[in-house]
Structure formats: structure tokens, C-alpha cells
Amino acid sequence: MLHGIHGIIEKLGSPLVPEPGWSFRFITMISLTTGTLLLMWLGEQISDKGIGNGVSLIITIGILARLPAGLVQGWSKLVSPSSITASSPFLIALLLLFLFGVIAATVAMTQAMRKITIHYAKQVRGNRVYGGQTSFLPLKVNYAGVMPIIFAQAILLFPSTIIGFVVPNSAVAARIANSLSAGGLYYALSVVLIFFFSYFWVATQFNPVQIADDLKKHGGFIPGIRPGAPTAEFLDYSMTRLTLAGAIFLSILAVLPMVVQNLLGIPAITAQFFGGTSLLIVVGVILDTMRQAETYLLQRNYDGFLRKKKVGKVAGSPVVANVTKEGTLVWIYTFIGILVIAGITVSLFKK
Known part of the structure; x- marks a missing residue:
């Protein structure tokens, strides 16, 4: 550092x-x-003492703190007298739509999962019957999260850092650093490393044999699949296919900021919000915080963020206010909008 x-x-x-x-x-x-x-x-x-993961929230706030400056610099670049044209308004509108589309796709892929149906056999113990329920095993598409991109960028940054430290004024070191920071070689190596670390993370963190053994011990089975080794093979095959889709998504998201920056010439501080680790961290932390807030609100007999059902009177509890999903999201968007406007105002005032 x-x-x-x-x-x-x-x-x-x-x-x-x-x-x-x-x-x-x-x-x-x-x-x-x-x-x-x-x-x-x-x-x-x-x-x-609060809601959410503290370290992740601090990192997310640090990323979002750069959003106003990124918006100001991107706007200044697109509407500057040297670059403004008759098609600039259309380009700005298209860029905003593309940004919202990338955010929506990131949210969808972060929450995407395949639900494996699990049946539990009935077990009679004494005068009671246990089991007989149907549940599901969630397999996330983006199981590795943001870690493959972080590992790939760290490995690509390591050679140029070491060479620049050993021979700081070498022309060869400068060429190596430039080739590993942008261009076709950087994109190709990024994709290869992201695929490798996606499968490596799943191989080290996801244990289908252990899951199959736990299901067998508790009388659970997947319909059409025999318990034991066939269940483990089925889970491994399913997770391999899901990891392929997740690795493709991460590869596109990792190279997208630099592609946008090179094609449109916008600053890097603006292009980082079109993908990469910044967008994945922000989306993941916000979704996780919303889930924890939902759990906390449901414990206090309030409606959650991610549910559409309204809560009125609860048996054995006092009447509580109806907190709908739409109303809560409106307040969240309003608060974020106020922060963005305040940040843009401060940035313009400093200039």
C-alpha cells in the first residue's frame, strides 16, 4: 500500500x-x-448493535461516497463544449438506461438460485409421526460472489507492482504494466482467472458429499435421485452448470467498466458504477441488509421489505402500523436521492 x-x-x-x-x-x-x-x-x-454487516456497510458507504463525484465528472465530460454534439442528450439518456439495466441484472443474478426439491420420509417414533414434509435446497447461481473478481484483479496487479518496485524506470516494466491494466490481453486473462476462481471457490466451499450424507441421515431425498452417491453426483453436476452461468456473468461485469470507459471516454470514477467489484459489493450488501431488516421487522410484527402482504392485527399482539414495501422503498430512494443531490451540490460548490 x-x-x-x-x-x-x-x-x-x-x-x-x-x-x-x-x-x-x-x-x-x-x-x-x-x-x-x-x-x-x-x-x-x-x-x-445494529443491522447488517458492519465492515461491509463501511465499504459500501465508501463506494457510494464516490457516486456524486462520479456523476459530476461524467456529466462534465459528456456536456463539455469540446465533446457535446446534437446526439449528446440521446447518449446521456441511453447511458442512464444502460446503467439501470446493469444494476437490475446484477440484482437478479445475485438473488438467482435453483431450488432443488427435497422430500422427507415419514418416521414413526413412539406415538408420533415425524417427517413427510417437502422442502427445497437453494443453489445460488453466483455462489462465489465478488471473490473471483477480487482474486483475478489482485493477481493481474501483482506482476506490474513487483516489476515497478524492482525497476521503477524501466521501459519494459511500463509496457508490462500497460498490457496488464487494459487491452485485449487484460480482458482475456481476467476472464480466464475469473472462471478459474469461480470453480475453485465452489470446489472448496460447496461439499455435495456432505450435503448428501446429511440428507440421508435426516431421511431426505431428491425425487428421482437415489440417496447417497447419486445425490452427491447430481448436486455436483447441477452446481457445475450454475457456476458456468455465474462465471460468465462475473466476466462480463468485470470488463464492462473498462469497455464503457474506453468507448465513451468517461472517467474511471464514473465507469466503476457500470460493473466490477464496486457494483457487486453495493448490491450484495444492500440486499443482505434489507433481509436482516426484514427479519427484524417481522419479529416486531411489521411487514418486511421483500414481501407484498400487509400486516394488520396479529393474534395476541397490539395493532401495528402497516409498513408496505412500496412505502419503505420510496423512503429509501428519497434518502438516497437527497444524498446524491447533496454530494453533487458540494462537488459543484468546491469547483
């Missing part, structure tokens, strides 16, 4: 620190470590 900060300072053209010696590096290292520990502590406090 210190090496990256040093590279950014060098690109500014003027020295930010007059005498950057080892004492400055040591103090910077202590400051970064202390700040990281403080953020981790704040995240734990949010998780213990």
Missing part, C-alpha cells in the same frame, strides 16, 4: 512530503494500521 501511495504522489508532479525518509514511512505504516484497526472495531460495533 505504501508503494502504491508513493506512486500516486510521484504522478502528482510535486513532492507532497518534503523529506520522505524512513521515519515518514514508519509513521505512515503505523497510521494506516491504526486506522484499519479502528475501522474494524467500528464494523464490529455496527454488527453487534
Whole structure:
């Protein structure tokens, strides 16, 4: 991280620190470590006393904090006197529709799953009959989440970082860094690494043999599939096919920001919201927080975010207000809109 900060300072053209010696590096290292520990502590406090994962919420807020500046820079780029044309309004409208489409597709793929039907055999114990219910086993399409993209980007960034640290002023190092930061080679390597880490993550985290054994112990079976090894093979085959769809989706989402940036010439801070890790993290954290808030509201006899049914009177409990999905989402969108408008206003005021 210190090496990256040093590279950014060098690109500014003027020295930010007059005498950057080892004492400055040591103090910077202590400051970064202390700040990281403080953020981790704040995240734990949010998780213990609030709703949602604290660390994930802090990361999401950091990503969303760049949204107003990204909107301002993208708008300035598209409507600048040197680039504005008669088709600029149509291009802006098309770009906004494309952005909402990417967000909707990300939400859909994040929640997409295949439900494997599970039947439980009836068991008689004494005078009671257990089992006989029908349930389902959810298999997520994007089982690995954002991890394959993070691993792929880390591996692609590692060679250029090491070469730049060893030979900082080498022309060969500059060519390698440029080839691993954009272009056809970068896209191809990204897709290959994302596919590899998607299957690697599923292979290490998803255990079909253990699931099949647990189902067999509890008297569960998949209709048409024999318990035991055939069930494990069926689950492994199903998860392999789902992982293929998830890896294709992650590959498209990973390269989409750079494609948009190169084709339209918009800044990187704006293009990052068209895909990549930023969009996946924001969507995943918001959905997870909404599920936890729904659970909390249902425990207090309120209607949840993700359900359409209204709650009126509950047996044995007082009358509670009807909190509908539409009303709650309106307040959420209003709050986000106020934050975006405030951020744009502050950015324009600073300029």
C-alpha cells in the first residue's frame, strides 16, 4: 500500500512530503494500521448493535461516497463544449438506461438460485409421526460472489507492482504494466482467472458429499435421485452448470467498466458504477441488509421489505402500523436521492 501511495504522489508532479525518509514511512505504516484497526472495531460495533454487516456497510458507504463525484465528472465530460454534439442528450439518456439495466441484472443474478426439491420420509417414533414434509435446497447461481473478481484483479496487479518496485524506470516494466491494466490481453486473462476462481471457490466451499450424507441421515431425498452417491453426483453436476452461468456473468461485469470507459471516454470514477467489484459489493450488501431488516421487522410484527402482504392485527399482539414495501422503498430512494443531490451540490460548490 505504501508503494502504491508513493506512486500516486510521484504522478502528482510535486513532492507532497518534503523529506520522505524512513521515519515518514514508519509513521505512515503505523497510521494506516491504526486506522484499519479502528475501522474494524467500528464494523464490529455496527454488527453487534445494529443491522447488517458492519465492515461491509463501511465499504459500501465508501463506494457510494464516490457516486456524486462520479456523476459530476461524467456529466462534465459528456456536456463539455469540446465533446457535446446534437446526439449528446440521446447518449446521456441511453447511458442512464444502460446503467439501470446493469444494476437490475446484477440484482437478479445475485438473488438467482435453483431450488432443488427435497422430500422427507415419514418416521414413526413412539406415538408420533415425524417427517413427510417437502422442502427445497437453494443453489445460488453466483455462489462465489465478488471473490473471483477480487482474486483475478489482485493477481493481474501483482506482476506490474513487483516489476515497478524492482525497476521503477524501466521501459519494459511500463509496457508490462500497460498490457496488464487494459487491452485485449487484460480482458482475456481476467476472464480466464475469473472462471478459474469461480470453480475453485465452489470446489472448496460447496461439499455435495456432505450435503448428501446429511440428507440421508435426516431421511431426505431428491425425487428421482437415489440417496447417497447419486445425490452427491447430481448436486455436483447441477452446481457445475450454475457456476458456468455465474462465471460468465462475473466476466462480463468485470470488463464492462473498462469497455464503457474506453468507448465513451468517461472517467474511471464514473465507469466503476457500470460493473466490477464496486457494483457487486453495493448490491450484495444492500440486499443482505434489507433481509436482516426484514427479519427484524417481522419479529416486531411489521411487514418486511421483500414481501407484498400487509400486516394488520396479529393474534395476541397490539395493532401495528402497516409498513408496505412500496412505502419503505420510496423512503429509501428519497434518502438516497437527497444524498446524491447533496454530494453533487458540494462537488459543484468546491469547483
